[in-house]
Amino acid sequence: MANQLTVEVVTPDGQIINDHFNMVVVHAEQGELGILPGHTPLIAPLIISSARLRTADDSIKVAIGGGFVEVNQDHVTILVQSAESPAKIDVQRARKAKERALRRIKQKRDHVDFRRAELALKRAINRLNMVGEE
Numbered sequence: 627m628a629n630q631l632t633v634e635v636v637t638p639d640g641q642i643i644n645d646h647f648n649m650v651v652v653h654a655e656q657g658e659l660g661i662l663p664g665h666t667p668l669i670a671p672l673i674i675s676s677a678r679l680r681t682a683d684d685s686i687k688v689a690i691g692g693g694f695v696e697v698n699q700d701h702v703t704i705l706v707q708s709a710e711s712p713a714k715i716d717v718q719r720a721r722k723a724k725e726r727a728l729r730r731i732k733q734k735r736d737h738v739d740f741r742r743a744e745l746a747l748k749r750a751i752n753r754l755n756m757v758g759e760e
């Protein structure tokens with residue numbers, strides 16, 4: 627479609643979005659990345675964050691659990707560990723995940739456990755932020 631991006635969001639469970647949008651905003655390790663039609667080819671790592679997909683009169687947000695974005699000829703592939711729209715987020719689950727991660731961070735058992743807990747905490751906070759919760 628002219629002047630639009632074809633956007634696919636793919637997780638280990640399969641493709642959750644495959645549609646046309648005017649703009650994509652994602653958070654790469656280097657910072658926020660706004661992608662419009664005609665963008666140069668790119669592959670960039672994405673942090674635990676939100677992705678915003680815009681049409682002319684609407685915008686959808688997706689919580690993503692880190693991964694990669696690839697841009698090639700107006701085709702944007704967001705390949706991520708997890709992706710949820712706000713309606714799919716289970717707030718209680720995210721709150722429990724946050725508490726669990728905070729407990730593990732306090733225990734400071736070993737470096738691997740600590741790093742895992744840090745990432746789990748980031749995912750939980752990201753999900754809660756997405757729905758305006760703490």
Ligand code: ATP
Nearest residue numbers: 691708709710714715716717719720723746749753
């Ligand atoms: P948990 O400890 O609750 O499983 P997690 O951050 O370790 O959280 P992930 O490994 O990121 O979970 O995701 C595993 C799967 O569960 C993915 O399909 C993800 O979309 C889903 N998921 C995780 N937490 C939530 C949540 N709070 N609401 C909805 N889906 C979730």
